[in-house]
Amino acid sequence: MSEKNAPVSLIENFDEDQELLDNKFLTFKVSNEQYGIGIEYVIEIIEVIKITPIPDTKDYIKGVINLRGKVIPVMNVRLRFGMEEIEYDSKTCIIVVKVDDLEIGIIVDTVCEVLDIASENIQDSPEIHKKEEQKYIMGMGKVDNEVNILLDLSKLLFDERININQEKEAV
Amino acid sequence: MNVAYELDEDLIFDFITECQEMLDMVEPEMLSASSIDKNLANKIFRPVHSMKGVAGSFGFDTMTKVAHASETFLSIFRTGDYQSDDKEHLDVFLQTFDFLRMLLEQIAVDKNDNGHEDESLAIVSRYEELAAIINGGSVNSEKVSKSPSIDLVSSEVEEIDLFAEKEDKVEVEEENESFIPRIEITEEMLNGFKVESLEGFDAIEQSLLSLMKDSENMEELDNAFRHMHSFKGNCGIFSLLELELLSHRGETIFVKIKEGEIVGSSVLFDLIVKIVDIMRETVDSLEEGSDGKVRGLDLYLELIENACEDKVPNTKSAGAVMGKDIDNNIINENIEELKVENNNSNRRGGEAMTAQGDAEIQQKKSSIMVKQSDIRVSTLKLDQLNNLMGELVTAKTMLYENIQMVYDGENEHFDKSLHFLSKTINDLQDVAVDIRMVPISGLFNKMIRVIHDISKKSGKNVNLHFSGEETEIDKTLIEKISDPLVHMIRNSVDHGIESNSKERIDAGKDEIGNVTLGASQEAGEVWIIIKDDGRGLNREKIIRKAQENGLLNTDGSEMSDGDVFKLVLLPGFSTAEKVTDISGRGVGMDVVMSNIKEMKGHLDIESTEGVGTTFTIKIPLTLAIIDGMLLRVGNVKYTLAINNIQEIVRLDQTNINTIFEEQQMIQIRGELIPVISLEGLYHVETFVSDDASVDVETDINIDVDIDTDGTIDSNKESSNSNIDDRVLVVITAGTITIALLVDELIGQHQTVVKPISSFFGEMKGISSCSILGDGEVSLILDAMNLVELSQGRSSLD
Numbered sequence: 001m002s003e004k005n006a007p008v009s010l011i012e013n014f015d016e017d018q019e020l021l022d023n024k025f026l027t028f029k030v031s032n033e034q035y036g037i038g039i040e041y042v043i044e045i046i047e048v049i050k051i052t053p054i055p056d057t058k059d060y061i062k063g064v065i066n067l068r069g070k071v072i073p074v075m076n077v078r079l080r081f082g083m084e085e086i087e088y089d090s091k092t093c094i095i096v097v098k099v100d101d102l103e104i105g106i107i108v109d110t111v112c113e114v115l116d117i118a119s120e121n122i123q124d125s126p127e128i129h130k131k132e133e134q135k136y137i138m139g140m141g142k143v144d145n146e147v148n149i150l151l152d153l154s155k156l157l158f159d160e161r162i163n164i165n166q167e168k169e170a171v
Numbered sequence: 172m173n174v175a176y177e178l179d180e181d182l183i184f185d186f187i188t189e190c191q192e193m194l195d196m197v198e199p200e201m202l203s204a205s206s207i208d209k210n211l212a213n214k215i216f217r218p219v220h221s222m223k224g225v226a227g228s229f230g231f232d233t234m235t236k237v238a239h240a241s242e243t244f245l246s247i248f249r250t251g252d253y254q255s256d257d258k259e260h261l262d263v264f265l266q267t268f269d270f271l272r273m274l275l276e277q278i279a280v281d282k283n284d285n286g287h288e289d290e291s292l293a294i295v296s297r298y299e300e301l302a303a304i305i306n307g308g309s310v311n312s313e314k315v316s317k318s319p320s321i322d323l324v325s326s327e328v329e330e331i332d333l334f335a336e337k338e339d340k341v342e343v344e345e346e347n348e349s350f351i352p353r354i355e356i357t358e359e360m361l362n363g364f365k366v367e368s369l370e371g372f373d374a375i376e377q378s379l380l381s382l383m384k385d386s387e388n389m390e391e392l393d394n395a396f397r398h399m400h401s402f403k404g405n406c407g408i409f410s411l412l413e414l415e416l417l418s419h420r421g422e423t424i425f426v427k428i429k430e431g432e433i434v435g436s437s438v439l440f441d442l443i444v445k446i447v448d449i450m451r452e453t454v455d456s457l458e459e460g461s462d463g464k465v466r467g468l469d470l471y472l473e474l475i476e477n478a479c480e481d482k483v484p485n486t487k488s489a490g491a492v493m494g495k496d497i498d499n500n501i502i503n504e505n506i507e508e509l510k511v512e513n514n515n516s517n518r519r520g521g522e523a524m525t526a527q528g529d530a531e532i533q534q535k536k537s538s539i540m541v542k543q544s545d546i547r548v549s550t551l552k553l554d555q556l557n558n559l560m561g562e563l564v565t566a567k568t569m570l571y572e573n574i575q576m577v578y579d580g581e582n583e584h585f586d587k588s589l590h591f592l593s594k595t596i597n598d599l600q601d602v603a604v605d606i607r608m609v610p611i612s613g614l615f616n617k618m619i620r621v622i623h624d625i626s627k628k629s630g631k632n633v634n635l636h637f638s639g640e641e642t643e644i645d646k647t648l649i650e651k652i653s654d655p656l657v658h659m660i661r662n663s664v665d666h667g668i669e670s671n672s673k674e675r676i677d678a679g680k681d682e683i684g685n686v687t688l689g690a691s692q693e694a695g696e697v698w699i700i701i702k703d704d705g706r707g708l709n710r711e712k713i714i715r716k717a718q719e720n721g722l723l724n725t726d727g728s729e730m731s732d733g734d735v736f737k738l739v740l741l742p743g744f745s746t747a748e749k750v751t752d753i754s755g756r757g758v759g760m761d762v763v764m765s766n767i768k769e770m771k772g773h774l775d776i777e778s779t780e781g782v783g784t785t786f787t788i789k790i791p792l793t794l795a796i797i798d799g800m801l802l803r804v805g806n807v808k809y810t811l812a813i814n815n816i817q818e819i820v821r822l823d824q825t826n827i828n829t830i831f832e833e834q835q836m837i838q839i840r841g842e843l844i845p846v847i848s849l850e851g852l853y854h855v856e857t858f859v860s861d862d863a864s865v866d867v868e869t870d871i872n873i874d875v876d877i878d879t880d881g882t883i884d885s886n887k888e889s890s891n892s893n894i895d896d897r898v899l900v901v902i903t904a905g906t907i908t909i910a911l912l913v914d915e916l917i918g919q920h921q922t923v924v925k926p927i928s929s930f931f932g933e934m935k936g937i938s939s940c941s942i943l944g945d946g947e948v949s950l951i952l953d954a955m956n957l958v959e960l961s962q963g964r965s966s967l968d
Contacts (some may be wrong), residue, residue: 052948053807055853056935064928064940064948069562071940071948073930102930157930 023117025141027148028095028108030077031084035108036115036141036148037156041097045111048088065094065105072096074105080156097153104157115148117141122150135159182397183282186225187275189401193218194268194275196408201264206256212248215264219245221404222271226284228400233284233291234274240295241267244302253305263297270294361457364405366547368454371398372447376620379440379447386428386435395443396425402450411463414453420475421446427479439478446471550646553607560603561923565942567596568920572944604792608643611690611699614653615640618688621657625664632672633664633684642690644697648790651770652699655763659701659786660686662760667705667784678781680704696772697792702785708778710735720744733906736776740764771938773955797924799941801917801949802900804849808949809913810922810941815954817901817908819916837899837910844901847961848912852936904955911957920944924951936960 025036046067051074053063060079064071074094078085086109094105122139136159138152197215204211223238241264247253270291274284378395382388399422406415421443428435453465465471571589578585615637622635644652668684669675676682681704689700710732717723717738727735738744742761767774772790799810820839835846899910922941927934927950938953 050947052950054931054934054950055807057931066942066946066948069565069925069942071925071928071942073928102928104928104930 023119023122025115025117025148025150026095027112027115028093029110029112030081030108034112034146034148035077036117036150037095037097037153039114041099041153043096043098043103046094046096046105047090048092048094048107062107067096067105070103072103072105074107075157076107077156078107078109097157099154099157102157106156115141115143117143117148117150182393183229183278185397186229187279189225190222190271190275193222194272198265198268201261201268204261206254207248207260208254209248209251212245216242216245216249217404217407221407224404225397225400228397231274231278231284233287234271237267237270237274237291237294240298244298247302247305255305260301263294263301266297267294361409363547364409365454365457368402368405369451371402372451372454373617374398375447376444377616379444380619380623382435383437383440386437386440389429392425392429392435396422396429399425406463409463411457413465413468414450414463417446417450417465417468417471420472424475424479433479442474442478446475548606550607553646556603556606560600561925563596564600564921565923565944567593568922568944569946605643607645607647609646609649610641610643611649612637612640614649614656615688615690617653618656618660621660622664622686625661629665629670631664631668631670631684632682633668633686634681636685636687638687638689638700639691640688642692642697644690644790645792648697648770651766652788652790655766655788656688656699656701658760658763660688663701663703663705663784663786667703667707669706692792693789696789699788699790700785701788702783704783707780707782707784708736708739708776709780713738717741717744732778733776736778737774739776740774797922797941797951798919799922799951800900800919801943802849802898802911802913803915803917804853804913807853808917808943808947809849810920810949810951811900811902811911811954812951813919815902815904817903820899820901820910822897822899822912835912839901839910842908844908844910845961846899846910846912847957850912850914852957852960902954902957904958907958907962909958909961911952922949 024039026039026042027034027036029035049065049067051063051065054061054073057063060076062074062076062079064073066072076085088107091110092107093111094107095111096103096105098104121142123142124139136151136156138150141148141150197218200211200214219238219242223235223242226234226238244263248255270287274287277286278284375395375398378391378398381391382395385391399418403415403418403422406412406418424433424439424443427433428439433439449465449467449471453463457463574589580586619635622633626633663686664684668686669678672682675684685704687700687702689698689702691698691700713735714723714727717727722738722741722744740760740763744760764774767788767790770790772788775787775789776784777787778784797810798813800813800816802809802811818839820837835848836843837846838844896915898913898916900913900916901908901910920943922943924939924941927937927940936952936957937950938956939951941949941951943949
């Protein structure tokens, strides 16, 4: 994907929308860790439907789905984080998000709830085990003694070339 | 004003439409007003005045009379001295509007507005009465009494008089501008105005170009006048004072030519063309709230004045008039041209200076003059329509698939219904696509102007020919094609056509260069052809230049002519001896190429040295719905447009598979066609990697013996079948044919094309995707791209 499509970092949006959306995050679980993304990006949440694989893409890009006539790419968050892939079950969901006019679905283990996390409760991310994951982390949001890893959605979606071809060409 | 000629249907139609639009505009204003004040009066005045003017030029006396009375009455309020909430006043206007509407209806049928003397007199008298009451008994009789006896000549005179008045008023009003709030101009209105005006400019230009050939052509003169006048009226409504002034001067010229007061010389017409240009430029840059200032207004006004008096301005005075902020080029150009025109008679006799180096316009203009009642539709709505059509087709397919499961095909009525549904949807689809199609003639006509300018600039005489201009293409394509077309024509004239007519004659060609623009529909594509009979392309020169610029590493001997010619399309390439400001900088053609690529099209170049060059732009018709063949490769379903498919061959029936330099080949009826395994394409990096060919190799017997049938062993791991019933789909794109090896042919289906998310960037061999009947997504293969990939290089960028 060409650089010029790379969207504005989440953090900028974050500041603007602060008053409006009051730091609302949609939280979900992947491998027993709880994560959150800004609710302003979420279009809808669906259960896992048939995914058509697209050849020559990274392993965490599972392919595309047909959402009421729209063809939307889907990404498996587990694989994106370098974790082990598991079979989909009844709780597995696809969260369809829209960032900068691009609609993409992310596959997560389960979806939890929408949380209000005030900015004072958000701390910068500490050193976490996996280096990969760190890039996507915007901060750690604390609610009732539970820590939610707040993700930078654009980095999660767009960082690093997705298409094998382009990566190789870039080399 | 000479009304002896037949009143043309088209003109009347336009007139009626215009007036109705104006009435539609003023009526609500009047209806919703509780009182008549200065604002309202000004709002109403201009359209009414416009209507009066145009009606006058058509000779519709009754309309003119009544409109005149109306505007006279309005004048009372316009000064701001008087305001009224008397219902009687509002009523008389409404009555007037109704009357005018009725007259328009009669005009539509009878082409005249005769026979309503009583009523028109009544209205006019009413105005007089009311005016009298307002003025306290001192009737402004001079103005008012003129109306009943109005005849054509005096109305004309009066109009110009009024204009003189108005122009004085213009200055006054400008000062008062701050007190008169403008009409609320919505963006929609502004866009409408822009579109209309630009169309009007095109029409004026066409007429002018014709007039340059034949200055006595009354029809063209009238056409130009009408459009100029219309534009002027509109400018008034939008309070675009400078444009109004300029267009007024412009229309006055036409009037004077018609009346024989001044000579319609080419110089003059050319000047007006320039004026239309500046008006176009001004309109184009209009935005909400802008005042439409015309750049260099004073100069143009002076030039007009001088031209009307048949004077050639001397350099110094023109220079003195020129403001500091006016582009020197324009002025110099103008002056230059006026000088050139004067010198033209001294030019070399050999050059046929039919119109001082202007283009000879051989072919007739757009033949699409049949007027149907038409309506403007926003392209957004058309897009919506297209989307829904796509959904409908998908829904139909889904329905069919599901029906197959429960229906045994034994019910005749059901069959008929299904068939009927299918047919109706197909018809609807055709109409939906057709709606967006417009004939390319409009675009071609624009090129007349381009040739005209290029000829002038380059000093070469060129004839422009059209062919297939009735071919229709999607409206969105017209805009995209326009720039490439202009650029290529410039190239043809600038570099292709010989500048020395002797060179042409020696080569046995016409003295005057020929450029042909053609269009045709070919198998799902639209072809646009630009052909010139100029020098042609020199293969060697191109190869050399490419090597010089580092664009070519080999000696080029293995490249076909077509490929060599395509080298000129690469950025940074230019064999022009010197860079002219028209072309030759080496940046033009690659912009052309990217435009063409945007439309998913291709460019082919053919040329013979000394004879000429032909550029062909091939664009797929943008159909959102295609007939496709569904294929399976591994666990992925692909769709290939039926148009691209030559034939389908079962692997176990093929004659001889030969290996030629690691490239699988199939022989079909004597022709050797390379085989591309789609599975190979999408799982390994390159085609001819060892992996791919090894896989396939083990399956296919290498049998060079011509008589033997190629029996195929299949121990291929990836396909789980024991019998290799894989299929070869032979496709052709451009001039190259390849055979795609796929696992299974599922079947034919009509499918909606959906763009693939830009998330994926550019994908090898895939152009878009489609949604199948069962909701699954299938990837649509791009034949051209596949062919190019098979040649071992990626698409020519």
